[in-house]
Amino acid sequence: MLNDLLYRLRALIHRREMDAEVDDELRDHLERETEKYRRAGFTPTEAARRAHLALGGREQVKQQSRDSRGTKFVEEVHQDFRYALRSFARTPGLTLLIVLSLAIGIGANTAIFSITSTLLLKPLPYPSPDRIAMLWLRSPGIGIPQDWPSPGQYRDIVTQNHVFEDTALARGDNLILTEHAKAVKVDVIRTTASLLPMLGARPMLGRIFLPEEDQPGKPETVVLTYGFWQREFGSDPNIVGRSITLNGAPHTVVGVLPAKFRLNHEVIPTVAGIDKPDLFLPPEAEAKDPGNYGSENYNILARLKPGVTMSQAQSDIAVIAARLRQEKHRDPSFTISVVPLNDQVVGNVRTAVLILLGGVALVLLIACTNVANLLLSRAAVRQREIAIRAALGAGRVRVVRQLLTESISLSLMGGVAGMAVAALGIFITRKIHPGNIPRLDELGIDLRVLGFTLAISILTGIIFGLAPALRASRVDLVTNLKAGGKGSSVGGLSIRHDKLRGALVIAELAISLPLLVGAGLLVRSFVRLAHVPPGFNPQHVLSMNVAAYGPHFQSTQRIQFYQQLTERVSHLPGVTATGAVSALPLTPSVGWGGVLIEGYVPPANEPELQVDLRVATPTYFSAMQIPLIRGRMFADTDTRNMPSVAIIDQAMANRFWPHGDAVGKRIRRSDETPWTTVVGVVGVVKEYGLDTDARMVVYYPHAQVPAGTMYVVARTTNDSASTADAIVHAINAIDPEVPVYDVTTMQQRLQDSMARQRFAMTMLGGFAGFAMILAAIGIYGVMSFLVTQGTADIAIRMALGAHRASILSLVFQQGMRLALVGLVVGFAGALALTRMMSSLLFGVTPTDPLTFFSVFALLLLVALFACLFPAGRAMRIDPMVALRTE
Amino acid sequence: MAEERIELPQGTLDLLILKALALESMHGWAISERLQQISREALQVQQGSLYPALHRLERRGWIKAHWATSENNRRAKYYTLTPRGRKQLEVEITAWRKLTVAVAHVLDIA
Numbered sequence: 001m002l003n004d005l006l007y008r009l010r011a012l013i014h015r016r017e018m019d020a021e022v023d024d025e026l027r028d029h030l031e032r033e034t035e036k037y038r039r040a041g042f043t044p045t046e047a048a049r050r051a052h053l054a055l056g057g058r059e060q061v062k063q064q065s066r067d068s069r070g071t072k073f074v075e076e077v078h079q080d081f082r083y084a085l086r087s088f089a090r091t092p093g094l095t096l097l098i099v100l101s102l103a104i105g106i107g108a109n110t111a112i113f114s115i116t117s118t119l120l121l122k123p124l125p126y127p128s129p130d131r132i133a134m135l136w137l138r139s140p141g142i143g144i145p146q147d148w149p150s151p152g153q154y155r156d157i158v159t160q161n162h163v164f165e166d167t168a169l170a171r172g173d174n175l176i177l178t179e180h181a182k183a184v185k186v187d188v189i190r191t192t193a194s195l196l197p198m199l200g201a202r203p204m205l206g207r208i209f210l211p212e213e214d215q216p217g218k219p220e221t222v223v224l225t226y227g228f229w230q231r232e233f234g235s236d237p238n239i240v241g242r243s244i245t246l247n248g249a250p251h252t253v254v255g256v257l258p259a260k261f262r263l264n265h266e267v268i269p270t271v272a273g274i275d276k277p278d279l280f281l282p283p284e285a286e287a288k289d290p291g292n293y294g295s296e297n298y299n300i301l302a303r304l305k306p307g308v309t310m311s312q313a314q315s316d317i318a319v320i321a322a323r324l325r326q327e328k329h330r331d332p333s334f335t336i337s338v339v340p341l342n343d344q345v346v347g348n349v350r351t352a353v354l355i356l357l358g359g360v361a362l363v364l365l366i367a368c369t370n371v372a373n374l375l376l377s378r379a380a381v382r383q384r385e386i387a388i389r390a391a392l393g394a395g396r397v398r399v400v401r402q403l404l405t406e407s408i409s410l411s412l413m414g415g416v417a418g419m420a421v422a423a424l425g426i427f428i429t430r431k432i433h434p435g436n437i438p439r440l441d442e443l444g445i446d447l448r449v450l451g452f453t454l455a456i457s458i459l460t461g462i463i464f465g466l467a468p469a470l471r472a473s474r475v476d477l478v479t480n481l482k483a484g485g486k487g488s489s490v491g492g493l494s495i496r497h498d499k500l501r502g503a504l505v506i507a508e509l510a511i512s513l514p515l516l517v518g519a520g521l522l523v524r525s526f527v528r529l530a531h532v533p534p535g536f537n538p539q540h541v542l543s544m545n546v547a548a549y550g551p552h553f554q555s556t557q558r559i560q561f562y563q564q565l566t567e568r569v570s571h572l573p574g575v576t577a578t579g580a581v582s583a584l585p586l587t588p589s590v591g592w593g594g595v596l597i598e599g600y601v602p603p604a605n606e607p608e609l610q611v612d613l614r615v616a617t618p619t620y621f622s623a624m625q626i627p628l629i630r631g632r633m634f635a636d637t638d639t640r641n642m643p644s645v646a647i648i649d650q651a652m653a654n655r656f657w658p659h660g661d662a663v664g665k666r667i668r669r670s671d672e673t674p675w676t677t678v679v680g681v682v683g684v685v686k687e688y689g690l691d692t693d694a695r696m697v698v699y700y701p702h703a704q705v706p707a708g709t710m711y712v713v714a715r716t717t718n719d720s721a722s723t724a725d726a727i728v729h730a731i732n733a734i735d736p737e738v739p740v741y742d743v744t745t746m747q748q749r750l751q752d753s754m755a756r757q758r759f760a761m762t763m764l765g766g767f768a769g770f771a772m773i774l775a776a777i778g779i780y781g782v783m784s785f786l787v788t789q790g791t792a793d794i795a796i797r798m799a800l801g802a803h804r805a806s807i808l809s810l811v812f813q814q815g816m817r818l819a820l821v822g823l824v825v826g827f828a829g830a831l832a833l834t835r836m837m838s839s840l841l842f843g844v845t846p847t848d849p850l851t852f853f854s855v856f857a858l859l860l861l862v863a864l865f866a867c868l869f870p871a872g873r874a875m876r877i878d879p880m881v882a883l884r885t886e
Numbered sequence: 887m888a889e890e891r892i893e894l895p896q897g898t899l900d901l902l903i904l905k906a907l908a909l910e911s912m913h914g915w916a917i918s919e920r921l922q923q924i925s926r927e928a929l930q931v932q933q934g935s936l937y938p939a940l941h942r943l944e945r946r947g948w949i950k951a952h953w954a955t956s957e958n959n960r961r962a963k964y965y966t967l968t969p970r971g972r973k974q975l976e977v978e979i980t981a982w983r984k985l986t987v988a989v990a991h992v993l994d995i996a
């Protein structure tokens with residue numbers, strides 16, 4: 001077997017030498033044979049004749065010898081391939097169009113397939129991730145779509161559930177690490193020992209937490225993540241056992257996690273809004289208190305028992321939730337929902353990704369339609385050539401193989417070009433990656449996708465190459481050669497005789513239109529969104545998080561610290577105003593709670609009133625340019641010894657005091673707290689994003705409710721980095737142990753808050769663009785084919801006196817009729833399809849007439865242009881030349 | 887005379903070539919002469935089919951070819967049986983014998 005292969009390979013490489021050898025050998029044979037006959041007494045001529053006769057046709061013998069060397073197939077393929085390349089070179093335009101169509105279709109498909117598989121299909125990097133769930137409290141009836149549970153609820157779930165194999169309680173927190181000259185803010189997760197094993201984490205150094213560390217009275221220990229260990233401790237291999245200072249207290253490092261362990265905000269959205277934890281701590285005292293139902297700041301994760309489904313788990317937990325609702329007097333809509341971890345992570349991107357996937361399928365469909373179309377044209381133009389080859393003795397199989405070789409070569413070229421397009425697409429996607437799309441940073445072309453691409457490209461070649469090939473190989477020699485090969489099957493300059501091709505053009509436009517409408521709707525939404533006033537002026541505002549907490553920051557120190565900070569920062573060059581707030585709009589920071597209004601008794605069926613709670617310094621509103629509607633801002637005189645005051649936003653004022661008489665009214669947080677007087681009403685701010693309506697807001701003065709962690713904002717004359725540095729420097733100068741982080745402009749936060757919309761818009765826009773290009777190629781291909789086929793027809797019309805203008809309009813009519821039919825079909829399709837997008841739209845209806853008609857007009861224009869070149873060519877046909885060549 | 891010759895059954899040419907080469911190395915023409923002679927002119931060996939057969943046997947590794955100078959100082963391509971070829975020859979002879987016996991048996995009985 002091996003011998004055989006080696007021989008064939010040798011024969012392939014030394015083809016010429018072996019041919020020459022056979023030649024020599026046969027000559028030798030003939031000489032000897034002739035000699036034999038000469039010796040027998042024949043004349044030299046007769047002897048030679050007999051010798052030749054005995055051997056048979058010399059060329060045939062040579063050919064047979066060649067065949068028996070077993071290289072015939074490869075040689076023919078090689079020949080076919082060379083021939084294919086030559087024929088591509090003869091029709092570069094057509095070849096380019098086919099390769100381009102394939103490249104776009106396959107490239108876009110691969111890129112999107114990669115993205116989809118990264119986002120939706122790739123399992124999370126945890127053991128059996130489909131059995132992990134996150135538990136959330138929901139009270140939709142009182143405007144709380146999702147809230148964190150408390151340790152008390154955790155205890156109830158642990159003791160009463162029948163569905164979980166394991167459960168974990170965790171809380172995000174910020175601590176200050178004082179190991180180095182400058183204090184560092186550290187993002188931590190305080191968790192029960194069960195969390196890390198549930199997520200499959202194994203220690204790289206030391207150990208992870210022990211179950212007994214969940215109990216009170218254990219020494220303070222920490223487990224570091226790989227990145228933090230590397231960054232803060234220079235990958236110290238002897239870190240285990242070392243003591244580090246967190247919030248002023250010593251903690252012993254007991255272990256380091258490996259680099260591959262990932263846990264971030266997308267997987268576990270903590271109350272502290274931390275992105276990635278730097279280290280893990282055992283639960284704090286309040287988490288260990290089973291009676292603690294008040295502190296709803298915790299994440300609960302659970303691993304389902306094998307064989308238990310998510311819906312079974314949901315109904316089991318619903319029973320516990322019902323009990324809690326009754327015992328703890330929760331509102332009637334209160335539930336606890338079991339969210340599969342994967343849904344938790346992918347969540348609201350799913351719709352967008354699925355729409356993109358639909359978009360890409362449509363683009364691929366258009367690309368394949370194009371290729372089928374162009375291959376059909378190609379085969380039709382070549383009928384005469386094929387007829388000649390058949391007449392010269394090429395077998396049908398041979399002809400089909402030749403055509404197949406060509407179409408497979410084409411699709412391979414398309415596949416390679418498509419890979420380049422895909423790589424480019426992924427590169428661009430990574431570039432525009434908004435940062436808040438889960439898991440997108442793991443994106444790359446994986447090998448499966450590569451194989452998928454190649455398979456598609458080859459399959460496309462075979463399927464769309466085979467049909468025309470079979471059709472072409474069934475040619476009727478005589479008719480074709482007689483007809484001059486201009487395709488006797490096609491009726492000159494009329495598309496009506498070629499229904500298939502016409503249908504393909506209609507289909508392409510019908511598919512493109514919904515895509516473009518979808519993209520158009522997203523663009524309109526985005527523009528609408530970008531024009532939503534955020535309620536403050538984001539121009540030239542720097543913002544940063546400052547964390548003045550820890551044992552030496554009691555209330556008084558906090559007040560002093562922020563007064564000092566405001567004083568110093570406002571005097572920096574380039575700073576015109578500065579202030580601070582406990583939860584800045586468009587950041588993950590939160591703060592809400594119940595509120596009671598004097599004289600307002602909520603109806604019995606209405607639950608407790610929930611509002612957003614903010615603590616602000618007096619200058620915060622002017623720094624952000626949040627307008628004062630009524631009353632006054634906070635003043636420096638609103639101190640602890642003075643009557644407590646509050647500012648509410650207009651949404652709240654309008655609801656409870658619609659006659660503009662809010663100022664002077666009193667509110668309080670609970671029955672136990674003293675009354676607070678409303679002194680001012682400010683404008684509504686978009687706290688959670690431009691597309692979300694904020695809750696009502698109550699602001700308290702920092703001097704009366706001193707918070708530790710505040711966002712400092714500074715309105716500046718420019719956005720220069722040096723101003724930001726100066727501010728950070730000034731804050732560090734007050735107290736180097738107070739970390740300053742998350743420094744960025746409000747403009748940037750605004751941009752980031754629209755990142756998802758921008759991403760969806762860019763992606764779908766890209767597809768729609770591709771679809772439009774492909775449709776244009778399709779129309780162009782069909783129309784120019786039509787003109788080529790109809791050259792004689794046109795020439796005769798011209799010879800008979802037809803005006804060039806009438807030829808032009810003839811071609812246009814043909815093309816535009818198809819285009820119009822396609823557009824009308826697409827219009828109807830778009831009306832049906834865009835409804836699915838409504839969750840992605842903002843301020844635009846799914847049937848926005850402006851978008852629909854602009855897209856319709858745009859595609860009409862594109863179709864017009866695509867017809868222009870073939871029509872121009874038809875117009876310039878010289879009847880004399882054309883008729884003579886026929 | 888030609889009509890009396892028997893057309894060589896498919897596949898037997900390979901066997902005959904192997905047999906001819908079993909005695910000594912030979913060039914193509916000599917093989918064709920030898921086959922004519924030893925079959926007492928009874929078998930019709932198409933000279934033309936000899937060469938493709940030789941390539942086929944070489945590909946299978948049963949014979950080897952090399953160029954050498956022949957008796958009257960002419961260069962010719964000589965074919966030699968390889969050890970594997972020799973084994974193959976035995977296999978094929980056995981198979982042939984079995985076949986002929988079986989066929990003869992059938993013919994006798996029928």
